[in-house]
Amino acid sequence: KQEVTQIPAALSVPEGENLVLNCSFTDSAIYNLQWFRQDPGKGLTSLLLIQSSQREQTSGRLNASLDKSSGRSTLYIAASQPGDSATYLCAPGGRLTFGSGTQLTVLP
Amino acid sequence: GAVVSQHPSRVICKSGTSVKIECRSLDFQATTMFWYRQFPKQSLMLMATSNEGSKATYEQGVEKDKFLINHASLTLSTLTVTSAHPEDSSFYICSALPGTLDQPQHFGDGTRLSIL
Numbered sequence: 001k002q003e004v005t006q007i008p009a010a011l012s013v014p015e016g017e018n019l020v021l022n023c024s025f026t027d028s029a030i031y032n033l034q035w036f037r038q039d040p041g042k043g044l045t046s047l048l049l050i051q052s053s054q055r056e057q058t059s060g061r062l063n064a065s066l067d068k069s070s071g072r073s074t075l076y077i078a079a080s081q082p083g084d085s086a087t088y089l090c091a092p093g094g095r096l097t098f099g100s101g102t103q104l105t106v107l108p
Numbered sequence: 109g110a111v112v113s114q115h116p117s118r119v120i121c122k123s124g125t126s127v128k129i130e131c132r133s134l135d136f137q138a139t140t141m142f143w144y145r146q147f148p149k150q151s152l153m154l155m156a157t158s159n160e161g162s163k164a165t166y167e168q169g170v171e172k173d174k175f176l177i178n179h180a181s182l183t184l185s186t187l188t189v190t191s192a193h194p195e196d197s198s199f200y201i202c203s204a205l206p207g208t209l210d211q212p213q214h215f216g217d218g219t220r221l222s223i224l
Contacts, residue, residue: 031208031209032212096142
């Protein structure tokens with residue numbers, strides 16, 4: 001059974017900082033890994049999808065890496081902004097298993 | 109593109125009522141749809157996987173008679189919470205997969221269910 005751990009559980013940073021969110025998973029037999037953000041009381045917004053054959057994906061200020069053999073993924077957020085405040089979830093899949101998330105607060 | 113519409117967004121009803129939640133893929137056909145449940149301050153837990161025209165596959169611990177899933181077409185799946193009780197109150201989210209498991213899942217905006 002896939003188990004997903006996200007570290008840290010919560011993070012508070014001043015605006016402008018670069019930061020890294022970590023995700024580890026136990027079963028490396030995955031098709032892909034998705035990163036999502038969830039605002040309070042809302043659904044999921046897909047941020048990045050990394051296929052199992054890829055090492056990283058970039059979208060704007062976001063960069064996600066994947067090391068499938070070691071069961072790790074990181075989400076790098078450059079020049080953080082208050083609008084980035086949300087809970088970030090990683091989910092290795094196809095059949096997605098979600099981590100418990102990192103609650104990010106970016107202070108103005 | 110790849111829009112998934114989930115309806116209703118919020119429902120409040122009395123204990124004993126059955127509640128139906130719809131999940132529609134608006135601009136693509138979904139071979140598979142997934143239903144998740146999220147308790148406050150917790151992550152999403154997969155409840156069941158549904159494929160068009162076949163019975164849903166439920167995760168361990170999920171009561172299939174309590175949570176009825178129907179995937180009648182390639183664009184519509186429904187989750188019916190039967191005889192709902194306060195402990196069924198939760199945030200329910202669906203996702204739709206346009207093809208094979210290596211493709212991204214597209215999520216609805218969720219349904220907040222409150223049982224009084």
